Amino acid sequence: MDLIEELSWRGLIQDMTPGMAELLHQQTVKGYIGFDPTADSLHIGSLLPLILLVHLQRSGHHPIAVVGGGTGRIGDPSGKSVERTLLDEQTLQYNLSRIEQQIKHILQKAGKPYTIVNNDEWFKEMKFIDFARDIGKHITVNYMMAKESVKKRLESGLSFTEFTYQLMQAYDFYYLFTHYDCQLQMGGADQWGNITTGIELIRKLTGKEAYAFTCPLLTRTDGSKFGKSESGENIWLDPQKTSPYQFYQFWINLTDADAEKMIKIFTFLNQEEIDLLIDSHRQQPDKRILQKKLAEEVTRFVHGDEGLQQAIETTSKLFGKTTDVLPDESELKTMEGVERMVLPYADHHVELLTLLTEKTKIFPSRGEARRMIQNGGLYLNKQKVMDTSKNIHHEDLLYGKYLLIQKGKKHYYLIEFT
Incomplete structure (x- = not known):
């Protein structure tokens, strides 16, 4: 299937300008997406536009990633309800260098041409009066x-600074069109207004047509925003901010419905492979075939084989059946899919049933906790507990202060005694 058909099947097309599909059929196209340096790392939300660039690249076209050394000084109001905090110059430059490294890491994998350019290249020497006269004259207030990005902010307030962002992004497209022969801009659905302003500017200044398409904003199947951990933290691409293990666990812990949706979006597996995986998963949902394959593919794509192996080894230590290999303390501190509790240190010396009920509420009653132990469904530090009268002692604690409790097959708790 061609690029547009494939992206449509994967759920990656929302809006598209007329003639887009024909253009991609007829010639090699240069297309771009912008990345502003709002943080020192990209996150899962930024991974989706990177994947669009890779799809373009794999289809024989030429991707351009624009890092916003110029626009990053302003901040895009699209999708935001309040004014962005402006970055100081040192932070801006540091963030730019970091995200440029991440983009390069992704785009060089295919071994095909790509371009990374900083829009400070054309904004740094431009005078305000020239921009207002030569560019602003062509787009009316x-x-x-x-x-939509402007209308949504009018009630809460929109500064002139952020209002100008739309015109700056439009100029990005015009500059790339005239200097890099770039005919296509891509982005998330919230960028449609900014993108079409660029198309209008190109039309007025050159009399030629430019093209665009957007992908839907990432949401879970329940409609909630996608890309944050259970604790509400961003899932970053930088392994120092989100470890490969945490990254891997994010995908492992998706619901079945979300995994079916995201494996099309975030992997390059073909339709036949994905259909087979979905069928296999539906026949044996308890094996989490989809989530494991999704986690494997995306972790390898972002963190390489070494990062994937590290994530799998840590996962095995935490959740595998082997009882003689336990996670180290740093791994315990970064576990996801585990409910955390903190108790006074004195509470570690207590009857197990009391700990499981009165102290932690892991079980609603002593009777239910007792039945779980008798049925072989309770594990303490990966060791099955069979004695309902067991007491907890200091020697039961990992690293002198932790208890890792498993209730049944899927419920994990980490108690830290402080």
Whole structure:
């Protein structure tokens, strides 16, 4: 299937300008996506536009990633309810260098041409009066006010600084069109207004047509925003901010419905492979075939074989059946899919049933906790507990202060005594 058909099947097309599909059929196209340096790492939300660039690259076209050394000084109001905090120059430059490294790491994997460019290249020498006269003259305020990203902010307030962002992004597209022969801009659905302003500017200044498509904003099947851990933290691409293990566990812990949706979006497996995986998973959902394959593919894509192996080894230590290999203390501190509790140190010397009920509420009653132990469904530090009268002692604690409790097959608790 061609690029547009494949992206449509994967659920990656929301809006598209007329003639887009024909253009991609007829010639090699240069297409771009912008990345502003709002943090020192990209996150899962930024991974999706990177994947769009890779799809473009794998289809024989030329991807361009624009890092926003210029626009990053302003901040895009799209999708935001309040004004962004402006970055100081040192932070801006550091963030730029970090995300540029991450983009390069992804785009060089295919071994095909790509371009990374900083839009400070054309903004740093531009004078405000020249921008207002030569560019602002061609786009009316009425046109800019009609954009959804602007209308949504009018009630809460939109500064002139952020209002100009739309025109700056439009100029990005115009500059790339005239200097890099870039005919296509891609982005998330919230970028449609900014992108079409760029198309309008190109039309007015050159009399030529430019093209665009957007992908839907990432949401879970229940409609909630996708890309954060259970604790509400961003899932970063930087392994120092989100370890390969945490990254891997994020995908492992997706629901079946989310895994079916995300394996199409975040992997390059073909339709036949994905259909087979979905069928196998539906026949044996308890084996979590989809989640494991999704976690494997995306972790390898972002962190390489070494990062994937590290994530699998840590996962095995925590959740595998082997009882003689336990996680080290740093791994315990980064576990996901585990409910954490903190208790006074004195509480570690207590009857197990009391700990499981009165102290932690892991079980609603002593009777239920007792039945779970008698049925072989309770593990303490990966060791099956069979004695309902067991007492907890200091020697039961990992590293002198932790208890890792498993209740049944899926419920894990980490108690830290402080």
